[in-house]
Amino acid sequence: MYLSKVLASAVVRTSAVRAVAASKRPALFMRNTVAWYSSKSDNTTKKDEQPPQSILTEDLLARAGFEDPDQAKAEAQGGIEGEGKSTDEAKRPRKRKRAQSSKDRQRERYANLFYLSTFVGGIAGLGYMSRDWDSEKEQEEMDGKDIGNGYTPGLMYERMSKRLGSLFTFFSEPAFENLLPPPPPEAYRRPLTLVLTLDDLLVHSSWDTQHGWRTAKRPGLDYFLGYLSQYYEIVVFATNSQMFSEKTVGKLDPYHAYISYALFREACRYKDGKLIKDLSLLNRDLGKTVIIDVDEDAVSLQPENGIVVEKWDGKADDYLISMIPFLEYLATQPVKDVRPILKTFTDKSKIVDEFAERERKLREQWNKDHKHSNQPNAGNFLAKLMGMPTALTKEPKMPLDIIREHGQLQYEHFQKYLRENAHKFLEEEQKLKDEFGKVTLNKLITEGAPSPEEIAKVQAERAKEEANKQK
Amino acid sequence: MSADHTRDPCPIVILNDFGGAFAMGAIGGCVWHGIKGFRNSPYGERSYGALSAIKARAPVVGGNFGVWGGLFSTFDCAVKAVRKREDPWNAVIAGFFVGGALAIRGGWKHTRNSAITCACLLGVFEGVGMMMQRLQAQPTMAPQYPEEPVQLAA
Numbered sequence: 139m140y141l142s143k144v145l146a147s148a149v150v151r152t153s154a155v156r157a158v159a160a161s162k163r164p165a166l167f168m169r170n171t172v173a174w175y176s177s178k179s180d181n182t183t184k185k186d187e188q189p190p191q192s193i194l195t196e197d198l199l200a201r202a203g204f205e206d207p208d209q210a211k212a213e214a215q216g217g218i219e220g221e222g223k224s225t226d227e228a229k230r231p232r233k234r235k236r237a238q239s240s241k242d243r244q245r246e247r248y249a250n251l252f253y254l255s256t257f258v259g260g261i262a263g264l265g266y267m268s269r270d271w272d273s274e275k276e277q278e279e280m281d282g283k284d285i286g287n288g289y290t291p292g293l294m295y296e297r298m299s300k301r302l303g304s305l306f307t308f309f310s311e312p313a314f315e316n317l318l319p320p321p322p323p324e325a326y327r328r329p330l331t332l333v334l335t336l337d338d339l340l341v342h343s344s345w346d347t348q349h350g351w352r353t354a355k356r357p358g359l360d361y362f363l364g365y366l367s368q369y370y371e372i373v374v375f376a377t378n379s380q381m382f383s384e385k386t387v388g389k390l391d392p393y394h395a396y397i398s399y400a401l402f403r404e405a406c407r408y409k410d411g412k413l414i415k416d417l418s419l420l421n422r423d424l425g426k427t428v429i430i431d432v433d434e435d436a437v438s439l440q441p442e443n444g445i446v447v448e449k450w451d452g453k454a455d456d457y458l459i460s461m462i463p464f465l466e467y468l469a470t471q472p473v474k475d476v477r478p479i480l481k482t483f484t485d486k487s488k489i490v491d492e493f494a495e496r497e498r499k500l501r502e503q504w505n506k507d508h509k510h511s512n513q514p515n516a517g518n519f520l521a522k523l524m525g526m527p528t529a530l531t532k533e534p535k536m537p538l539d540i541i542r543e544h545g546q547l548q549y550e551h552f553q554k555y556l557r558e559n560a561h562k563f564l565e566e567e568q569k570l571k572d573e574f575g576k577v578t579l580n581k582l583i584t585e586g587a588p589s590p591e592e593i594a595k596v597q598a599e600r601a602k603e604e605a606n607k608q609k
Numbered sequence: 610m611s612a613d614h615t616r617d618p619c620p621i622v623i624l625n626d627f628g629g630a631f632a633m634g635a636i637g638g639c640v641w642h643g644i645k646g647f648r649n650s651p652y653g654e655r656s657y658g659a660l661s662a663i664k665a666r667a668p669v670v671g672g673n674f675g676v677w678g679g680l681f682s683t684f685d686c687a688v689k690a691v692r693k694r695e696d697p698w699n700a701v702i703a704g705f706f707v708g709g710a711l712a713i714r715g716g717w718k719h720t721r722n723s724a725i726t727c728a729c730l731l732g733v734f735e736g737v738g739m740m741m742q743r744l745q746a747q748p749t750m751a752p753q754y755p756e757e758p759v760q761l762a763a
Contacts, residue, residue, distance in 0.1 A: 309697075309736075313743045343614065347621075351614040380746055382613055406744035411694045594750045608707065 267301040268294035273437035280304055310408040316421045318373065318404045329469045329478065332370035332423045333415070333429040335436065336383055340390065341376070342452040353386060354452055358459040363396040365462060365549050371398045371422075371471035375415050375429070377436065379403040393563045395556055407439075414439055428468065430461075442477045445486045457490070462540075464493040470541045497538065504536050570597065619686040623679055631671045638670030669701050678759025681707045697735035704731030 229303045270287040271277040277285075280300045285293060321327055324581050334340060343353045363372060374390075376383040382403040391397040400468070407414040412435040415428055437444030466478055483489050570593065616622050630745050646662020684703035689695065708727025712720045 309739055309743075313746045317749070345618050350617070379742060381742070399749045401749065402746070404743060408696070411692075567692070567750075 164477035171489055178235070225295065264298055264302075266438045268298035271297070298516075308497065312407055312416065313404040314420055315419070317401055317419045318399055318421045319420060322371075328367075328369055328371045329426065330370050331373060331420070331427045332366060333373045333375050333417065333427065333431075335376055335415075335429075335431045335433070336386065337378060337451040338432045338451075339430060339447065340458075341386060342450050344452055355390070356458055357388065357454055358456060362458040362462060363544065364392065364553065365467075366465055368548055368552065369466060370428075373398055373399045373401060373420070375405070377406070377413055377433070378401060386547040393556060393560060394567075395552075396565075406436075412436075412438065416440075417443055425477060428465070428476055428480070442481060445480065445489055447487055447489075460490045460494075463497065463538075466491060466541065466545060467493070467497075467538065470545075500538070501536060566600070569600075619689065623682040623686060626682035627675050631675030633671075633673025635667055635671030638667035641670065642666040647712030669705075677707065680710060683708075690712075695737060697732075701728050701732045702733050704728045736746065 254317050270289075271282070277283060282297065282300045285296045285300065287293075328435065329561075330510065339356070340359055341355055343351060366372065373474075374397050375389050376387065383402055384400065387397060387400040403413065405419075409415045413433075414437045415431070417424060417429060417440045418429060424440065424443060427443055428438055428445065429440070429443050430447060432447060432449045434446050436448060447457070456574050471479075473479060480486070483492050485492070520528065573596070617625055635682045642662045642665075643659045647668075650658025651661070679705055684706040685699055688699045688706075692699065692761040696707045705728035706739045709724030712723035715723075
């Protein structure tokens with residue numbers, strides 16, 4: 139590069155070479171050539187003043203054909219620029235700054251104009267943003283109730299920052315106002331809502347060079363979801379976006395029997411680099427909502443609802459199973475609000491051990507209270523004598539165990555139902571997919587993608603038909 | 610761990626990105642310089658002109674794209690590692706550095722301008738991408754409940 143520049147400047151010096159070069163130049167550079175001639179005439183008048191130079195090198199260079207377009211351009215630019223001061227240039231050709239054509243100057247002017255207008259526009263925009271509130275409503279929406287009208291610098295700045303911030307909240311606020319539809323009718327309602335995060339609680343993804351990405355289900359996950367779905371409305375609230383996590387959730391629950399709803403990153407609030415799962419948008423009673431997450435930040439808005447557990451690293455463990463007794467207990471107690479109960483556990487990551495300890499104490503107490511019922515007494519003896527079954531006098535069961543047994547029974551029942559009807563569910567889903575899956579480009583443009591409302595409508599019609607058939 | 614399972618995790622993804630960008634540039638360069646070479650050749654030598662233009666220029670375009678992609682990916686990984694966050698600002702910051710790094714031989718003014726331009730461009734890309742994602746995200750629908758509850762576990 140440097141060499142070619144040097145060569146260009148060397149060639150500029152002699153007009154004889156220039157003439158040769160100009161005649162050889164292709165038509166494409168005609169405009170430049172014209173510029174040449176004007177400069178040439180200028181040069182010829184002053185030619186005599188130039189000290190004699192060795193023409194050997196230049197001549198040789200010209201013959202060797204150093205006339206690539208770049209060089210020609212450089213020459214032309216030199217010519218235009220050097221119109222009035224070619225002698226000056228001839229004296230110190232190497233010190234010449236980078237050539238600047240009129241095009242370059244024009245471009246620079248436009249660029250400066252652009253920068254200036256951007257700057258002025260920005261200032262004007264900020265000024266406009268610092269205007270008085272347009273209405274009470276706007277003031278309320280931007281939650282600037284304590285920021286009044288008036289043009290003092292402080293108030294103007296506050297208003298501006300509120301308005302500027304609201305431009306970006308579009309991206310950081312959850313995509314929907316109500317994340318979940320309203321609770322189901324009474325008959326279908328389950329006592330509590332359980333919000334679970336997906337990654338590193340239910341599944342774990344790992345990558346290695348041999349297999350690429352792999353995702354593992356946590357041991358006992360199916361049982362966990364299946365068993366707790368009878369007590370809880372289970373909502374999976376993933377930290378990753380829908381695009382990446384939707385399929386995973388689908389695989390966890392192929393019959394849509396356990397997981398009521400799935401939410402994704404789009405439903406999160408993004409603030410100060412933290413992804414926050416705002417439970418107040420869930421459309422559910424906060425007193426009846428429990429969230430289990432692996433990230434402290436995710437539950438930072440409602441820490442009293444949250445159980446933050448350690449991240450699962452993908453190794454075999456039985457943590458999910460060990461969580462069941464506590465969650466089961468929580469759901470089967472007639473409580474109005476779970477938050478005070480959760481509050482009694484100081485370290486929520488050790489909630490399993492803590493609950494086991496409490497249960498053990500409870501059991502001890504129970505055994506102590508009901509010890510004598512097992513003792514042979516007069517009534518007992520009489521009953522035996524009369525040949526009555528002894529079952530009545532068996533050691534009474536602790537309520538927790540009764541709940542457990544009942545839950546287990548119901549779980550098995552439901553599993554049986556699922557097994558018997560699995561093919562039907564899958565068929566139905568396939569049918570729906572066939573109908574709505576085939577979206578042609580034409581249809582997509584003319585009618586738009588099928589909305590969830592439409593799909594739900596068709597689903598409802600199907601269900602009605604099915605019900606009629608059974609009758 | 611990274612969210613996107615269609616891409617490898619950080620240090621390796623640089624290689625992927627470099628290769629992907631190179632392929633993109635090489636293929637695009639074939640089309641571009643094929644047409645250009647064809648049009649700029651005299652009649653009778655058009656196919657030859659197109660071919661020689663492709664041979665001479667397409668790998669260069671591929672290389673340019675590849676350098677951009679690889680550098681961007683490198684900066685993206687570096688920014689992720691430093692910030693320990695995954696959000697659209699990573700791409701904007703990486704774009705800023707790439708624009709600057711590629712223009713650094715043109716002087717600091719050029720470097721600054723192209724860094725800002727590149728960051729703005731990436732910002733627009735990310736913004737549009739996020740907007741699309743949000744528009745595509747669909748609200749959860751309530752399942753249809755039959756009028757009378759069916760006793761499943763009866």
